[in-house]
Amino acid sequence: MKTSKSMMLLVGFLTISTMLLAQPETNIETTKMSETLYHFKVTTFYPVSTLASIGPDGILLVDPGMEQSNTELMKVLAELSDLKVTKVINTHSHDHHTSMNKYFGETAEIVGHAASIDLMRSDLDVLVEWPQKAFPSWSIESDTSFVFNGEEIRLIPVTGGHCKDDLLVYFPDSKVACTGGVLKSGSYPMVDFARGGDFRGFPELADKALSIFPRDVTFVQSHGDNFDYTQASEYVKRLDRSIPLIKKAVASGKTPQEMIDENILSVLADDDHAYPNRRFWIQTIHRGLTMKNNGVKKSLTAPIYHALMNGNGTDAVKTYRELKKSNPEEFGFNENVLNVLGYYLLGKDRLDDAIIIFKLNVKEYPRSFNVYDSLGEGYMNRGNLWRAKRNYKKSIRINPENQNGIDMLEKLATL
Numbered sequence: 001m002k003t004s005k006s007m008m009l010l011v012g013f014l015t016i017s018t019m020l021l022a023q024p025e026t027n028i029e030t031t032k033m034s035e036t037l038y039h040f041k042v043t044t045f046y047p048v049s050t051l052a053s054i055g056p057d058g059i060l061l062v063d064p065g066m067e068q069s070n071t072e073l074m075k076v077l078a079e080l081s082d083l084k085v086t087k088v089i090n091t092h093s094h095d096h097h098t099s100m101n102k103y104f105g106e107t108a109e110i111v112g113h114a115a116s117i118d119l120m121r122s123d124l125d126v127l128v129e130w131p132q133k134a135f136p137s138w139s140i141e142s143d144t145s146f147v148f149n150g151e152e153i154r155l156i157p158v159t160g161g162h163c164k165d166d167l168l169v170y171f172p173d174s175k176v177a178c179t180g181g182v183l184k185s186g187s188y189p190m191v192d193f194a195r196g197g198d199f200r201g202f203p204e205l206a207d208k209a210l211s212i213f214p215r216d217v218t219f220v221q222s223h224g225d226n227f228d229y230t231q232a233s234e235y236v237k238r239l240d241r242s243i244p245l246i247k248k249a250v251a252s253g254k255t256p257q258e259m260i261d262e263n264i265l266s267v268l269a270d271d272d273h274a275y276p277n278r279r280f281w282i283q284t285i286h287r288g289l290t291m292k293n294n295g296v297k298k299s300l301t302a303p304i305y306h307a308l309m310n311g312n313g314t315d316a317v318k319t320y321r322e323l324k325k326s327n328p329e330e331f332g333f334n335e336n337v338l339n340v341l342g343y344y345l346l347g348k349d350r351l352d353d354a355i356i357i358f359k360l361n362v363k364e365y366p367r368s369f370n371v372y373d374s375l376g377e378g379y380m381n382r383g384n385l386w387r388a389k390r391n392y393k394k395s396i397r398i399n400p401e402n403q404n405g406i407d408m409l410e411k412l413a414t415l
């Protein structure tokens, strides 16, 4: 199922979004922030920010964004300048910010944190299949600055917050900063444990990051509206105060649900509609404190991906079964892994293999509505309409609110 899949990608940091999702509508809101800087709030499934410096040196982009929005973004850039993109800066390597590296990497210099390349080469990004030109050609190891379009640009690498490759990007003349997953407003942090993020040092890291900037700075929010210094300092305070409260509750043996029911963070000003909200933050810290290795398990995607690349769907099922038998604790088994691999295969037009993987997911997680929905989509792609219908119906039986399934059945009825 596409919608929940895209949300899972955002929520679960699965770094495969750009190739798997169907072509969505793109909406771009442009704001001129200074003489040279433009902010683009690019919304496909969810908003992702891109910042551009445009002037005589050409175009510099901070976080070029998702593959699906590229055509629209290039149209907007062409209206503003005849010059090419010559530099791209990544605030970190999550692929919904950096997928376009592979296009710009032909001619532009890609600038990123020194830790980004190892992450992009790791099993975590195996489905992204990054080509060499997508990797940063200029790796930032310490505070650095350079001049572009007549303006100084400061790059400050930090580590162990959102990920281990967070890069703060600051335009002091324009008083604009892109801080990726480090500073935000109205919510709590997203901590990607698997990519080296950690909640323990987050308040200190965020506080230090904030101290770099003047009071009249404008922060570009990676996902959402831009925010000011006061909002950023409220965010830092919220982290500072929430972590000890959650730690205390974990030490007394409370489960995340008990903490949420008791509303242990009620003293903090917070917007429950923001994401990640306090529920997510409690779960993150609980997981970090109670599970071995912060709950990070080995990537199950990688061995199955390799089995698929060296063979076919049947080989992948064999690998899955062997791993489940011999290493059930070591690998992260969950329905999302197979679902995403199935969509990856659909995207590659390997329909038979996709169906084999979706069928395995149905066997493994027969009570999930989404596995039937995905298998339905597999059959629909292969033209097995009767089987597609049968699976969408099963999906709706389990979850009568599965709007995607309802819509697909309506569509199938007309075929």
Ligand SMILES: [Zn+2]
Binding pocket: 092, 094, 162, 181
């Ligand atoms: Zn991120």
Ligand SMILES: [Zn+2]
Binding pocket: 094, 096, 097, 222, 223
């Ligand atoms: Zn992001």
